[in-house]
Amino acid sequence: MNKFKIFSVALLASVTVSQAQDINQAKKAIDAEQFDKAKSMLKSIIKAKPSNGRASFLLGNIYLNQSVTDSAKIYFQKGLAGSDNGKLNYIGLGQIDLDSNNKAAAQTNFGLGTKGISKKDVEELVYVGRAYMNAEKPDYKSAIAILNRAKINNPSDAQVQLALGDAYFGDNNQNEAYVAYRNAFQADNSLLRAKMQLGVLLKGAKSYDEAIKAFNEVIALNPNYGPVYRELAETYYKIARNKPSKSVESLKTAIGFYDKYMSLTDYSLASRMRHADFLILVGDYKALEIEANKMKQLDKVNPRILRYLGYAAYENGNVDLAKTSLESFISNPANKIIAKDYITLGLVKIKKGTSADGLSVNPTAFKEGLAIIKKGIDLLPIAVEDLNEVGKKLFAQKLFKEAAAIFELSTSNKESRNYLDDNVYYGLSLYYDNNRKDVKADPIALQKADAAFANVIVASPDYQEAYLYRARTNRLLENDAVMIKAYQDYVDKTTQKGAEELAKPAVKTKFIEAYNNIAVIYSKTDKVKAKEYLNKTLAIDPANQYALDALKTLK
Incomplete structure (x- = not known):
């Protein structure tokens, strides 16, 4: 019996060590974003030892970060009864409370999760800090506060420094984030995420070449570390956005790196969804349609697949499928609707109401679509940036009234990167829609x-066309004083650009327009001034019939 007891204890110790090793492997899989692999490992540990509270907590956290809250809650509640670090699960439940905007309950659960820890313990504090960061409404300042407590307990702990870096990064404190990431990697040079995050900081600062260099240093240490390829993909996407001349080449490189990332992580539904989000970002809707159909084979009931099918169908010209997919997704109250869902469905309605030749839109369909688009803008005001190309397309089709309605929305947010461009097209759409013989x-x-042209002038005083169209608009308004000033400003701004600009035939035509219209107004009150401007016209075009006739009348 004694021998048997000794053997049993030895076996138990062996199992415990094995499980600890498995937990560490699961953590490595989580860090490498191999989430299906990590879930499988953690489920095996729980099956072998249901009392392993740490495994339940880690598994619950994966589900929570993948927005599968029900499954997360089940594992957290099971883990509470675990004898091995069961109290960690209070922290997971605390994050669910934060997501439900129940801060008091979250504080209670965080207190239970950290109760009785010694001054040297930091793990629980790190997880609380991450709960604040990972909540649907991140609270980075609270995360920083609790992580600084952990730092006091153990300033050289790599995970504490990494979490602090993430918290400072989220709080837009780049300098402190850099120090924390650097300290984390110095404390543990196997912690590749810390080194990778140094590149992420450079990417955020638009130092793209330096960011790529930093990411390549991570690859030199471990070419199989998947997350770094995702960061490279996103960096090349940023290059494509900021350097139009390199757009096609950079987007192709970005997609290649994302494919590499997928091959090194997993092809689970969650990973495919993240891939789908990236495909939307780079505008590869053909690939999105393929990915959405693969996801549908994996899980026919997951509602988010309808979103991807709807986006892809709209961009690829299948408005009926887009309509049914997005309406099904949005109508489900359990789904978390984002601005792009409403905006895309609104555009689907407009497209469905547009004639085959693209020259007319059913007014009812347009009104309905616009109302849905407004819902999206209400959810996320900066989403107006997505309307620029839509408005331009309507403008090109000479659907000026509809284009104006779109640009009216897109000029509502001064923070939009298209604010100047949208104001130009908003003003032009309104002007052309009201400068027709068939309408009053x-x-x-x-x-x-x-007002739109005035906004353009404030933002870009050297853009002379804004003065010209402001003059033309005020001519229609019969606002003589503003018209004269705007025409004169156009002439002055254009003249400043030099002889080459003045030699252009189109510019000469516009100068004649300006001089003749100014002369018309002055002919009522100041004949000397009127003659002066008419002679300016004749200096450009000695045969200009209007100027010649007007001068005769003035004599």
């Missing part, structure tokens, strides 16, 4: 056009 000019619409 709407003074309110023209006043909006005038």
Whole structure:
């Protein structure tokens, strides 16, 4: 019996060591974003030892970070009864409380999760800090506060420093984030995520070449570390956005790196969804359609697949499938709707109501689509940036009234990167829509056009065309004083650009327009001034019939 007891204890110790090793392997899989692999390992540990609270906590955290809250809660609640680090699961439940905006309950659970820890313990504090960061509404300052407690307990702990780096990064404190990431990697040079995050900081600062260099240093240490390829993909996407001349080449490189990332992580539904989000980002809707159909084979009931199918179908010209997919997704109250869902469905409605030749839109369909688009803008005001190309396409089709309605939305947010461009097209759309023989000019619409051109002038004083169209708009409004000033400003700004600009035939034509229209106004009150401007016209075009006739009248 004694021998048997000794053997049993030895066996138990062996199992415990083995499980600890398995936990560490699962952690490595999580860090490498191999989530299906990590889930499989953790489920095996729990099956072998249901009392392993740490395994339940880690598994619950994976589900929580993948927005599968119900499964996360089940594992956290099971883990509470675990004899091995069961209290960690209170921290997981605390994050669920934060997601539900129940801060008091979260504080209670965090207190239970950290109860009785010694001054040297930091693990629980790190997880609380990450809970604050990973919540749907991140609270980086609270994370920093609790992680600084952990730092006092153990300043050289790599995980504490890594978490602090993430918290400072989220709080837009780049300098402190850099110090923390550097300290983390110095404390543990196997912690590749810390070194990778130094490159992420450079990417955020738009130092793209330096970021790529930093990521390549990570690859030199471990070419199979998947997350670094995702960061490279996102860096090349940023290059494509910021350097249009390199757009095609950079997007191709970005997609290649993302494919590499997928091959080194996993092809689970969660990973495919992340891939789908990236494909939307780079605008590869053909690939998105393929990915969405693969996801549908994996899980026919997951509602987010309808979102991807809807986006892809709209961009690839299948408006009926786009309509049914997005309407099904949005109508489900359990789904978390984002701005792009509404905006895309609104555009689907408009596209469905557009004639085959693209020259007319059913007014009812347009009104319905616009109302849905507004819902998206209400959810996320900066989403107006997605409307620029839509408005331009309507403008190119000479659907000026519809284009103006789109640009009215997109000019509502001064933070938009397209704010200047959208104001130009908003003003032009209103002007052209009201400068037609078949319609009576709407003074309110023209006043909006005038305001749009005024916005352009404030933002870009050297853009001379804004002065020209402001003059033309005020001519329709019969606002003589503003018209004269705007025409004169156009002439002055254009003249400043030099002889080469003045020699252009189109510019000469516009100068004649300006001089003749100014002369018309002065002919009522100041004949000397009127003659002066008419002679300026004749200096450009001695045969200009209007100027010649007007001068005869003035004599």
